[in-house]
Amino acid sequence: MPFTIDGEPWYGRVGDSLLSAILAARSDLGPLAPDGRLRAGFCLIGLCQDCWVRLADGRRVRACTTELEAGMAVLLASDEAAW
Amino acid sequence: MSGRLATEVAIVGGGLVGCSAALHFAHRKVPCVLLEAGRCGSQASGVNFGGVRRQGRALAELPLAERARRMWSRMDRLVGHDCEFRPTGHLRLARDEREMAELERWAKEAARFGIAVELSGAAALRARWPWLGAGLAGGSFCPDDGQANPRLACPLFRRAAAAAGAEIREGERVHAIERGPRGFVLGTEKGLEIEARVLVNAAGAWGSAIAALLGDELPSEAIAPNMAVSEPLPFRIEPGLGTAGPGVYLRQLPSGSVIFGGGRGVVDLARMRCRPLLESTLATLAQVCAIVPELARALVIRSWAGIEGKTPDDLPVIGASAKVRDLWHAFGFSGHGFMLAPAVGAVIVELVLDGHSPTSLKGLEPVRFAEPVPAPG
Amino acid sequence: MKGAPIVVVVGAGPAGVAAARRLAEAGLRPIVLDSGPEPGGRIWRNTGSGAQGLPRLPGHDPERGRHERARFVEWRERIAFYPETTVIDVTRGRLWALASSGEVDSTPWDRLIVATGALDRVVPVPGWTLPGVVTLGGAQTALKTRGCAVGRRIAFFGTGPLLYLAAAQHLAAGVEVAVVGDTSRLRDAVAAAPDLLADPARLRLGLRCLRMLRRAGVPVLRGVRGARIEGRKTVEAIVLERRRAFWRFSCDAVATGFGLVPQTQILDLLDVPFTLEETSGLWLPLLDRAGRTSIPGVYAAGDGARPLGAEAAAMAGERAALALLEDEGSRIDAGRVAQLETTLARHERFARALARAFPHPRVLEAEIADETVVCRCENVTAGDLRRAVRELDARDVSEAKAFTRCGMGRCQGRLCGLSAARILAAIRNVRLAEAGRLRSQAPVLPMPVAARRVPAEDAA
Ligand SMILES: Cc1cc2nc3c(=O)[nH]c(=O)nc-3n(C[C@H](O)[C@H](O)[C@H](O)COP(=O)(O)OP(=O)(O)OC[C@H]3O[C@@H](n4cnc5c(N)ncnc54)[C@H](O)[C@@H]3O)c2cc1C
Ligand code: FES
Numbered sequence: 001m002p003f004t005i006d007g008e009p010w011y012g013r014v015g016d017s018l019l020s021a022i023l024a025a026r027s028d029l030g031p032l033a034p035d036g037r038l039r040a041g042f043c044l045i046g047l048c049q050d051c052w053v054r055l056a057d058g059r060r061v062r063a064c065t066t067e068l069e070a071g072m073a074v075l076l077a078s079d080e081a082a083w
Numbered sequence: 084m085s086g087r088l089a090t091e092v093a094i095v096g097g098g099l100v101g102c103s104a105a106l107h108f109a110h111r112k113v114p115c116v117l118l119e120a121g122r123c124g125s126q127a128s129g130v131n132f133g134g135v136r137r138q139g140r141a142l143a144e145l146p147l148a149e150r151a152r153r154m155w156s157r158m159d160r161l162v163g164h165d166c167e168f169r170p171t172g173h174l175r176l177a178r179d180e181r182e183m184a185e186l187e188r189w190a191k192e193a194a195r196f197g198i199a200v201e202l203s204g205a206a207a208l209r210a211r212w213p214w215l216g217a218g219l220a221g222g223s224f225c226p227d228d229g230q231a232n233p234r235l236a237c238p239l240f241r242r243a244a245a246a247a248g249a250e251i252r253e254g255e256r257v258h259a260i261e262r263g264p265r266g267f268v269l270g271t272e273k274g275l276e277i278e279a280r281v282l283v284n285a286a287g288a289w290g291s292a293i294a295a296l297l298g299d300e301l302p303s304e305a306i307a308p309n310m311a312v313s314e315p316l317p318f319r320i321e322p323g324l325g326t327a328g329p330g331v332y333l334r335q336l337p338s339g340s341v342i343f344g345g346g347r348g349v350v351d352l353a354r355m356r357c358r359p360l361l362e363s364t365l366a367t368l369a370q371v372c373a374i375v376p377e378l379a380r381a382l383v384i385r386s387w388a389g390i391e392g393k394t395p396d397d398l399p400v401i402g403a404s405a406k407v408r409d410l411w412h413a414f415g416f417s418g419h420g421f422m423l424a425p426a427v428g429a430v431i432v433e434l435v436l437d438g439h440s441p442t443s444l445k446g447l448e449p450v451r452f453a454e455p456v457p458a459p460g
Numbered sequence: 461m462k463g464a465p466i467v468v469v470v471g472a473g474p475a476g477v478a479a480a481r482r483l484a485e486a487g488l489r490p491i492v493l494d495s496g497p498e499p500g501g502r503i504w505r506n507t508g509s510g511a512q513g514l515p516r517l518p519g520h521d522p523e524r525g526r527h528e529r530a531r532f533v534e535w536r537e538r539i540a541f542y543p544e545t546t547v548i549d550v551t552r553g554r555l556w557a558l559a560s561s562g563e564v565d566s567t568p569w570d571r572l573i574v575a576t577g578a579l580d581r582v583v584p585v586p587g588w589t590l591p592g593v594v595t596l597g598g599a600q601t602a603l604k605t606r607g608c609a610v611g612r613r614i615a616f617f618g619t620g621p622l623l624y625l626a627a628a629q630h631l632a633a634g635v636e637v638a639v640v641g642d643t644s645r646l647r648d649a650v651a652a653a654p655d656l657l658a659d660p661a662r663l664r665l666g667l668r669c670l671r672m673l674r675r676a677g678v679p680v681l682r683g684v685r686g687a688r689i690e691g692r693k694t695v696e697a698i699v700l701e702r703r704r705a706f707w708r709f710s711c712d713a714v715a716t717g718f719g720l721v722p723q724t725q726i727l728d729l730l731d732v733p734f735t736l737e738e739t740s741g742l743w744l745p746l747l748d749r750a751g752r753t754s755i756p757g758v759y760a761a762g763d764g765a766r767p768l769g770a771e772a773a774a775m776a777g778e779r780a781a782l783a784l785l786e787d788e789g790s791r792i793d794a795g796r797v798a799q800l801e802t803t804l805a806r807h808e809r810f811a812r813a814l815a816r817a818f819p820h821p822r823v824l825e826a827e828i829a830d831e832t833v834v835c836r837c838e839n840v841t842a843g844d845l846r847r848a849v850r851e852l853d854a855r856d857v858s859e860a861k862a863f864t865r866c867g868m869g870r871c872q873g874r875l876c877g878l879s880a881a882r883i884l885a886a887i888r889n890v891r892l893a894e895a896g897r898l899r900s901q902a903p904v905l906p907m908p909v910a911a912r913r914v915p916a917e918d919a920a
Pocket of ligand 1: 416
């Protein structure tokens with residue numbers, strides 16, 4: 001299933017969580033602004049809130065409880081201008 | 084704790100008002116005992132929004148607010164810590180022409196007290212603060228207003244007061260007060276008895292109940308302003324914000340969280356507890372989306388409420404009781420007493436010890452609620 | 461005139477599903493809410509296609525999950541099931557839920573069964589916030605439902621049966637296990653052994669996992685007194701301390717956990733009384749044997765009330781449903797009640813034995829180094845907490861939260877609250893109970909600022 005991370009194309013498997021799809025491509029989710037610390041999810045069951053990511057369509061999702069959808073465009077690079 | 088204590092001044096209530104009074108009595112070397120039902124700052128003073136603004140206040144409060152504002156800049160010297168006070172400015176927003184007219188009216192009146200604000204129309208407003216939503220009629224910016232951390236302020240005042248010699252008794256809820264030969268005798272639920280010549284009633288939302296124990300009837304109802312906070316976000320909202328009419332207020336902490344206030348929660352006055360109402364939080368958030376639209380995607384992670392005393396004219400009751408000698412009231416701040424509290428404590432101490440204060444309390448004194456004395460004859 | 465009571469079950473894991481089925485059988489048509497996309501909870505949830513190629517894992521039975529889900533489909537029309545619906549606030553008589561669309565709706569309720577499951581308990585160690593450190597449950601979830609491990613060479617650190625189970629499952633899936641570091645000592649397990657016989661099947665499973673690890677040559681360190689996770693951008697190694705010696709294991713991920721913490725936020729918002737269980741250091745809701753709280757109409761079941769495992773959770777769910785039916789005036793099957801209570805009592809005995817076999821590492825937690833981050837959400841260190849005690853006389857975790865922001869982050873104190881209390885109690889030299897607990901505040905889980913209230917259908 002195709003998706004992109006900061007514009008770069010990747011493929012995930014059907015049924016993957018967005019989190020596992022991203023972590024198959026790289027080792028972290030980037031920082032969670034305004035904190036510069038890198039993170040990669042912790043509890044993976046929707047409770048620790050460590051894995052929120054932004055999508056290009058404006059949505060914000062918790063990656064571990066979100067199913068990967070074809071064409072998802074994830075934005076991980078820190079963007080101090082975005083809330 | 085049971086036992087008996089004799090002192091010069093007893094203070095009921097360890098909010099910021101009571102703690103500031105204790106600190107100032109202690110500075111003047113006057114023996115005082117402060118009685119607090121829970122812990123100092125566990126009620127309104129510790130959970131409020133943290134706005135330190137003069138803008139939008141009733142004119143009667145302005146002398147006090149001016150003095151308080153000067154104190155906020157010097158917190159470091161007063162309590163050994165700045166209480167995270169930041170003079171960020173306060174931006175008051177008008178959503179329509181009527182609210183704009185109110186901003187203009189206030190600007191004119193406040194100028195007489197030496198407070199200058201910058202008025203701007205819709206376009207200038209968004210040019211200066213581009214994250215503001217369209218649809219605002221204008222705004223008024225008061226550059227010298229600010230914000231502080233309410234969770235720290237009261238514990239810091241308590242610490243300073245104790246260090247200066249005030250006796251702070253926490254976990255002592257006063258449930259009886261009588262007049263004794265040497266002033267007042269206070270009894271707490273745990274059986275402590277305090278004898279004092281002077282009594283300061285700084286019991287916040289419970290102030291009218293304390294007054295009533297001595298037969299002094301003063302009107303105040305308990306309300307619970309409703310608050311919520313977002314996750315930390317990149318810092319962008321420098322000033323504190325508030326709508327001119329009833330609506331919402333918000334501010335961003337340096338750590339990134341945005342605090343929202345608006346609407347009310349529910350109060351249980353007897354148990355000294357309150358809770359926020361999700362319906363109020365949602366109604367507030369809907370307004371936030373209009374004022375700062377980009378916040379829409381942020382996450383709200385917590386909500387709370389605090390218990391506050393509200394008087395019929397929305398002004399605090401500060402000064403000598405009109406009925407009982409040596410009883411001094413300072414309560415009923417109607418949702419905006421955090422900013423004033425440091426000065427309120429100082430002024431009460433001046434009035435008690437010197438009989439006068441350089442700061443005018445005109446329009447705030449308890450006497451305004453006293454029943455008119457029937458004309459003789 | 462009063463119609464059928466409105467019964468709401470929060471959580472559709474084993475406990476919630478079992479409760480809902482009993483209620484449905486009695487014709488009550490409960491409303492069932494779960495934040496996940498389908499029922500089954502963490503244990504019976506559908507596995508993604510990635511998990512299809514997995515070999516058989518010890519203690520994992522995908523068949524069982526399929527079976528439970530198939531059964532659920534059979535009686536699903538007899539309940540009102542709302543997936544992807546998260547309860548965010550509750551008062552006596554009404555609750556509010558957030559749908560994935562961002563809409564908030566509310567419903568009145570007459571009776572409420574709370575079956576909200578548990579989260580791994582963690583003990584902060586240096587480096588625990590690095591990418592690549594996950595909870596044991598998280599590692600298991602990734603493996604079982606997605607068929608993908610969180611690393612290629614994983615270190616397991618913590619204590620409890622899940623530590624060995626998760627490690628053995630990864631081993632069976634072909635993942636390299638760098639080390640299993642357990643803070644409990646062998647002699648704790650030996651002492652508890654007779655009582656562990658209360659559940660021979662689970663004891664056997666545990667021993668089998670241990671054998672698998674041994675046979676594969678995985679180092680198993682017991683009596684670990686300290687740990688440090690190293691790495692620049694992600695995990696590179698874990699250093700374990702035992703008998704004053706330091707052992708370094710290179711790895712690219714760490715799975716950590718010290719038992720489970722019930723997710724009791726909803727019960728707490730309802731002011732259900734809690735009590736501190738001294739052995740575990742967990743605050744647990746006060747319940748009668750059937751799962752009734754002291755608040756009329758409020759019941760709790762499953763790991764969200766007492767972490768006893770999936771089998772016990774299903775029974776507790778059924779038992780709570782029976783209690784609810786009884787409280788509604790229905791006649792219930794006394795034989796079934798007795799059977800459930802006997803089995804649940806056995807599970808509780810087993811849980812007590814486990815608590816002795818794998819005691820919580822109090823000292824490690826109380827002595828977390830000053831520089832170590834305790835609250836990962838707000839970056840608050842153990843030193844910050846101790847300073848709040850020294851300088852502002854913070855007496856309990858609520859005050860420490862107010863002074864330091866520990867517990868004010870996105871996870872709402874779920875991960876840091878217990879450790880913060882332990883640190884506070886230690887430095888104040890008071891019993892753990894006196895350090896208190898963080899109180900829950902709505903929303904139970906984060907809600908977008910743009911959350912919209914859908915107009916209430918019923919007149920509230
Ligand atoms: C949510 C909220 C937001 C607010 N936002 C702002 C703001 O942004 N800016 C601003 O200026 N103001 C704000 N306010 C108002 C401000 O917090 C209060 O006006 C101020 O804190 C009042 O201080 P106080 O000391 O009178 O009351 P409190 O802090 O309530 O203190 C009264 C104390 O008296 C104690 N007490 C009561 N009865 C007894 C008894 N019988 N025996 C012993 N002790 C007793 C109580 O326990 C309490 O601690 C807000 C208030 C709330 C609730
Ligand atoms: S870890 Fe402390 S609030 Fe999340």
